[in-house]
Amino acid sequence: MSGTSSPGEGKRMTMTSTMERRDLPKNLSMVSIMGLSFAIMAVPFGLSTTLSLSLTNGESVTVFWGWVLVSLISLGIAASLAEICAVYPTAGGVYYWSAMLSTPRYRAIASWITGWLTLVGNWTVTLSICFSTGQLFLSAVTIFHDDFVPNTWQTVLMFWGVMAVCTGINAFFSKHLNLLNTICMIWTAASVLILLIVLLATARHRNTASYVFAHYDASRSGYPSGWSFFVGLLQAAYTLTGYGMVASLCEEVQNPDREVPRAMVLSVLMAGLTGIVYLIPLLFVLPEVKMILSVANGQPIGLIFTTVTGSRAGGMGLLALILVIAIFAGTGALTAASRCTFAFARDGAIPGSRYWSQYNYNLNVPLNGLLLSSTICCLLGLIYFGSNAAFQSFVGVATICLSTSYGFPILVSVLNRRQAVRKSSFSLGKFGYAINIATVTWIILSVVLFCMPVSIPVTAAGMNYASVVFSGFATVSVVWYAVRGRKTFSGPTEVVLDGHRADEEDTRVVMKEGI
Numbered sequence: 372m373s374g375t376s377s378p379g380e381g382k383r384m385t386m387t388s389t390m391e392r393r394d395l396p397k398n399l400s401m402v403s404i405m406g407l408s409f410a411i412m413a414v415p416f417g418l419s420t421t422l423s424l425s426l427t428n429g430e431s432v433t434v435f436w437g438w439v440l441v442s443l444i445s446l447g448i449a450a451s452l453a454e455i456c457a458v459y460p461t462a463g464g465v466y467y468w469s470a471m472l473s474t475p476r477y478r479a480i481a482s483w484i485t486g487w488l489t490l491v492g493n494w495t496v497t498l499s500i501c502f503s504t505g506q507l508f509l510s511a512v513t514i515f516h517d518d519f520v521p522n523t524w525q526t527v528l529m530f531w532g533v534m535a536v537c538t539g540i541n542a543f544f545s546k547h548l549n550l551l552n553t554i555c556m557i558w559t560a561a562s563v564l565i566l567l568i569v570l571l572a573t574a575r576h577r578n579t580a581s582y583v584f585a586h587y588d589a590s591r592s593g594y595p596s597g598w599s600f601f602v603g604l605l606q607a608a609y610t611l612t613g614y615g616m617v618a619s620l621c622e623e624v625q626n627p628d629r630e631v632p633r634a635m636v637l638s639v640l641m642a643g644l645t646g647i648v649y650l651i652p653l654l655f656v657l658p659e660v661k662m663i664l665s666v667a668n669g670q671p672i673g674l675i676f677t678t679v680t681g682s683r684a685g686g687m688g689l690l691a692l693i694l695v696i697a698i699f700a701g702t703g704a705l706t707a708a709s710r711c712t713f714a715f716a717r718d719g720a721i722p723g724s725r726y727w728s729q730y731n732y733n734l735n736v737p738l739n740g741l742l743l744s745s746t747i748c749c750l751l752g753l754i755y756f757g758s759n760a761a762f763q764s765f766v767g768v769a770t771i772c773l774s775t776s777y778g779f780p781i782l783v784s785v786l787n788r789r790q791a792v793r794k795s796s797f798s799l800g801k802f803g804y805a806i807n808i809a810t811v812t813w814i815i816l817s818v819v820l821f822c823m824p825v826s827i828p829v830t831a832a833g834m835n836y837a838s839v840v841f842s843g844f845a846t847v848s849v850v851w852y853a854v855r856g857r858k859t860f861s862g863p864t865e866v867v868l869d870g871h872r873a874d875e876e877d878t879r880v881v882m883k884e885g886i
Contacts, residue, residue, distance in 0.1 A: 406552025408638035411613025413700030428603030441607035442643030453632030460627035464618035492772030505530035593827035616707035713737035767837030778814035
């Protein structure tokens with residue numbers, strides 16, 4: 372960033388789009404943002420729906436210690452993003468940060484790449500959450516009808532039903548997000564406590580502490596033993612991805628430079644501790660792994676609850692707790708995705724931007740962006756007709772896109788010697804370099820890991836198509852940039868100083884020289 376003096380020097384500068392005509396309603400609190408982030412991560416739900424991934428790749432050691440490892444890494448990523456967010460608290464989130472941290476020459480392309488990564492990440496994490504929720508609802512039928520195996524149409528229709536519910540909540544109850552997110556935190560905490568007590572109280576079989584904390588068996592994966600552990604980290608990485616998505620709600624929060632960074636970090640800390648409390652009793656009562664992995668639709672948590680409690684009604688009761696958390700998660704993810712779509716569209720980076728950037732002030736929601744996000748998720752769900760491994764592909768591409776979108780501004784900040792965040796109100800201080808470099812290193816490794824199939828040898832049905840989905844969106848992004856973006860997109864294009872529109876000279880200087 373240039374140190375050149377400018378007419379705008381000494382003023383607080385943030386950026387917004389020329390399409391924005393009114394301030395968004397600031398009706399969200401720090402607790403609400405933290406609740407939304409916590410809802411998106413939805414720890415009991417995320418860990419339950421991806422349990423087969425880690426059981427295939429190491430069993431207990433991968434499940435528990437993998438969670439601890441990824442929780443610590445995610446805390447570092449969240450802290451790194453929070454440090455940047457405190458300097459640039461806008462709805463653009465990571466794509467805005469990449470633009471502002473880059474030199475003027477690369478500002479537009481850095482913003483474009485990061486923007487598409489985070490946009491696709493928001494869409495696909497919403498897709499994966501709602502898709503697995505649909506699978507989980509169908510698994511409830513299996514509790515009472517052992518021979519029931521949902522077919523492809525039933526799975527896709529149930530997924531579309533979940534999307535419809537989450538879309539409806541976002542469209543008509545957006546004014547009550549504070550209340551919904553608070554209820555989500557309370558419900559999740561109570562559910563984990565109930566699960567802990569019931570599972571330990573009713574289990575007729577208990578595993579040893581040695582099994583819970585030290586048992587490792589990667590023979591089912593086909594990978595070398597050590598590598599299998601890392602492939603199995605997808606379970607934890609998928610669950611701990613949503614914290615950066617809440618940056619897209621910065622413009623709906625009072626004092627976002629303080630409240631949003633705190634919410635991001637605290638939500639990851641809460642999620643990490645919640646996961647430990649949930650996983651330990653689950654592993655102590657875990658039935659035979661071979662039986663768990665034999666479940667047809669890959670969602671064995673209902674079978675686990677039924678087996679442990681010895682009661683179909685008991686199993687259904689515990690599963691119902693997870694299903695409510697799943698609806699909160701899908702709703703929260705779609706909330707963030709709609710805001711991300713709205714923010715990126717305001718800057719002309721999406722085909723049809725003028726339409727998708729409209730905001731419905733009566734409903735307090737970017738309705739067109741919400742409908743676009745929901746429609747794209749529903750269309751991507753059709754991939755399931757071609758591959759039963761579609762869910763793993765959705766999980767993989769969501770994790771890859773969000774992780775890389777988080778890593779890009781952190782990497783740019785490091786390359787610029789962390790100059791822009793030196794005076795951040797959420798400063799990492801002398802540990803900043805170490806934390807930033809460690810998190811970027813992990814993100815690079817995770818891109819390789821999460822493009823790999825869960826096990827080998829690989830069949831067409833069991834292939835991880837994350838790289839294919841990722842490449843498809845990358846093609847759309849590149850083509851649109853070549854057709855229109857390179858001519859019209861220069862990153863966020865209008866500057867606001869101390870909450871007021873900048874004059875022409877201030878805008879020219881900021882965009883030319885940087886802040």
